[in-house]
Amino acid sequence: MSEQSRVAIVTGAARGIGAATALRLAADGLAVAVVDLEESAAASTVEAIVAAGGRAIAVGADVADRVQVEAAVERIAAELGAPGVLVNNAGVLRDNLLFKMSDADWDTVLGVHLRGAFLFTQAAQKHMVGQRWGRIVNLSSTSALGNRGQANYAAAKAGLQGFTKTLAIELGPFGITANAVAPGFIVTDMTAATAARIGVEFEEFQRLGAAEIPVRRVGRPEDVAHTISYLASEGASFVSGQVIYVAGGPRD
Template sequence: MCSSDLAAVAARLAAAGASVVVVDRTEDDTARTVAALRAAGGTALGLGCDVADTGQVGAAVREVVRVFGRLDVLVNCAGITRDRLLLTMEDDEWDAVLDVNLGGTLLWCLTAVEQMRRQRGGHIVNFASVAADGNPGQSNYAAAKAAVTGLTHDLAAELGPSGITVNAVAPGFVATPMVDALAERLGVDRGEFLDQAAARSALGRVGSVEDIAGVVAFLTGPDSGFLTGQTVYVDGGQP
């Protein structure tokens, strides 16, 4: 999971007046984000959860409903990478990425939908990626994100009659610690790495976590009520 993405989305939704539940691998991992939201006057709760564990996801959703009485928005942004060329990839590297990026998204959708259907409404935003179109060394990640896109479109059709919208955000190259780690693994200078990515963008820059958070806020807000089953590419206009 990229904690900077998580924090930016949480801050944007809290600024719009939402009571925010921050979920990470452990409750301690949420502490910094929760403290910042509360310091800014927001209402926030932190929960620890393995997103690929059915029991933990169910317990987390029940706790949200116990504390706040309802669940109106689900943002699935948990993700990991285990980059390696497919011919040398280990089974556990494939399985781990699929379990978290796809399995975790599916499990949270299925669990949250039970509550949303009782409420007759809700918004789900899944994190896909431009890497779904294929990226050498990321076949596991690409496969998971492509599946998330298909899952999003299917769920939108199935859940529309219950008043639930389901959309996906597909970020392009965004300056995050995950990207810094990738540059380090590749043995390239971070600044040059970002400059090369910026040159491939129509806007001449890489994205920020705030760029992504703004789109998520729109997809979970009142102005997107007639928008569902879409994957929104937030990539700065890559060719």
């Protein structure tokens, strides 16, 4: 199957890394299902893809809800074709120090990141197994290594790395690879929210961040999208079970 006939699902694709990834995969020739909690939120990403000559549909789904996820994947298969690429990008923040973190803070973050990736992968993999080809890319983070005020987010992102490695083992015999991308400081609405939480102007937050990064700049969503594009390609067929840090320097 040529890349021009492949179908990709990108969750959390209304903005930020998800939108940049959807646009990049569309530019690579894939049809893209742009998934977000509200279908209307995904419209601008779809419009940008279509305006550039690509194929895309907007799909609304709560990634932590099995019924909605399974319905979304079946709709995508019916309208675009069987998915061969899945990018589990949907995420939320509920930052707080451990002693102030509520059950809801914990459950929401683990639900969206981990349960969401589990449900979408489970629903999509049967189509990939049928094609004997697939690419799964999960969005982890440098926060998986630990980050103050993010016990929930760090746990979810570290969990996604273990999930990814297990997928690589289980699905590899069917021609399916699974990898994780772990961004560092990327300029998005989520990092802006982090700056606001700690009471730092976002421009200053970026300046301070860049000073700690070996390449001396903060990342952009497109930096992550380029890496995902490679992992989703035919050329990455011998790369599986890996965690690639897109962080402007080495990470442990």
